[in-house]
Amino acid sequence: MDEWQLINQLQTFLVGKRYIFVMDDIWDIRTWEVIKCAFMDSHPESRLIITTRIVDVATKACGIYNMEELSNDNSEILFYTRTCGGEGLNSSNQHVEVTNKILKKCGGVPLAIITIASLLVGKQSEDWSKVYDAIGFGHEDSEVVQNTRKILSFSYYDLPSHLKTCLLYLSMFPEDSFIEKNSLIWKWVSDGFVPGKLCHST
Template sequence: MEKFFKSLLHQLHKQKYENINEATWGEAQVISEIRTFLENKRYLVVIDDIWDKSVWENIKYSLTVNEHASRVITTTRILNVAEQAGDVYRLEALSVVDSRKLFHQRIYETENKSPPNQLFEISEKILRRCGGVPLAIITIGSLLSSKTEREHTHEYWSKVYKSLGSRLDNGHDDVKNMRRILSVSYSDLPPHLKTCLLHLSLYPEDYEIQTERLIWK
């Protein structure tokens, strides 16, 4: 959280807080500085991907409530966090047309090219399984785009389709289903890259990884 607040302060005024990351300020001192800085200003702050209600409470406290029509927009995949933050706008899934465009763009690098006739039906089934969730479509599209032309067979696409499990059309982002979608992409990797990813998962998010240490692992 301390790193987050320092980043927020730096983005609010890059010149004034140019060296904030080197400062020895604690979390409370950074929050106090943010509140003072915003006290008499009209501001729009966008915070992406809040993961916990307690985290939101900390962030909310740091953003001074004033009478200058300031606004805070947040994104989250967790409904009760969104409800605690305020008015909720729930994103709709992509339409069939937009899902198809994104899928084709990912596989063929153009939305105007479609799978050959023998693959069209199975590609539509794959899209239905993805349920209009962009991350699912991009993940499976990327998996298929990495294959050579010889590997683009009905048998292989059917195997991918069967691996996807139930479709994601239940109106919200089902974490278990998304993990299943992502695991299909992971399972398709060669063994040495699987091992590499497993080692990477040992490190916290945004951690600076020493190349030599990772190679030795």
Template sequence: MAMDDESLAVDLYKSLKGRRYLIVMDDIWDINAWNDLKRYFPNHNVGSRILFTSRNKEVSLKASPRCVTNVLPFLLEVECWELLQRKVFLKELCPQQLVDIGKQIARNCHGLPLAVTVIAAVLANIEKKKHLWLEVAKNLSSHISRDPNNCNYLLELSYNHLPIHLKPCFLYLGAFEEDREMPVRKLISLWVVEGFIKTEEQKSLERM
């Protein structure tokens, strides 16, 4: 029988009570989420610590008057280029004809590791041709000029460069709630019913 959220939280509190612990939580967006969670972490002055990451600095400032905030710096331009090369070419060197345009793409990521990683995935899945990289650079610059603080353009750019047969599969993921477990077999079966993949492909996917 599956436990509800409250029962699970109470069990967490009981398991931590009286013990020294380190809790690491990733991507806390809102202070209300932290306020809901913190009561389940007992504080008995035994040296326990809680570490969480957030894209919103205000969350850390409101979390606790004793909270120590460590603001991570943006990547340097040279670090963006190094990361992009490593993600796209692995251990190989970037072809000389792509170096200049590659550095331009890295520069347009404005030091954001997420931006570099997503763009690298796009570049890794297209031919290593200059005109194709120029197209990616042009699209990236266009999106950034619209709103440099909005990362949705990265997802749009990634989607636009997906193979045609994968686009409906990607969009179908929107039928599942955020942060919920996604049953793989059910998803594959739904894809088959919708005609996105063939029965033979379903069997191959299920063996993976």
């Protein structure tokens, strides 16, 4: 179907129905204008929620809700849920201190918290300070975006070399495209990234 056939079918399906739609990551105003057409005559109690990183799109859609950073308590909950199943470290003040330093640099950004927590899962808590130092944070605590990039970059460079190659291979697929697992694995095998015998054993 083209855009307008899809819009007409969606309008027919939604007649008289209450609904809530959530659409993630709208990139431009034109896309929003097309999507909006499908919901012009909707039930008055229905809701359409979109997420976007583009201010102009959010302004056009109206009713902007700016995401706030996680509170210190929620940052801790997310961090400890990933690192040790929700159980905080009760051993020494040193561990609490390095956790606080890490969370301060994450600035309440869930992506940064979950990424660095994933880095620490397989490491002894005594080594957390080494990871913190290795990331090379700046002295300014306000540089949350820069710190998030450093965490993501470090998590990539911390991977074994063969996994880096497999991860970079994914860049050949268009954004948001469906990637069939078995097909991807055999592409890795054919390019020599993964030994074929591993596939036969799994």
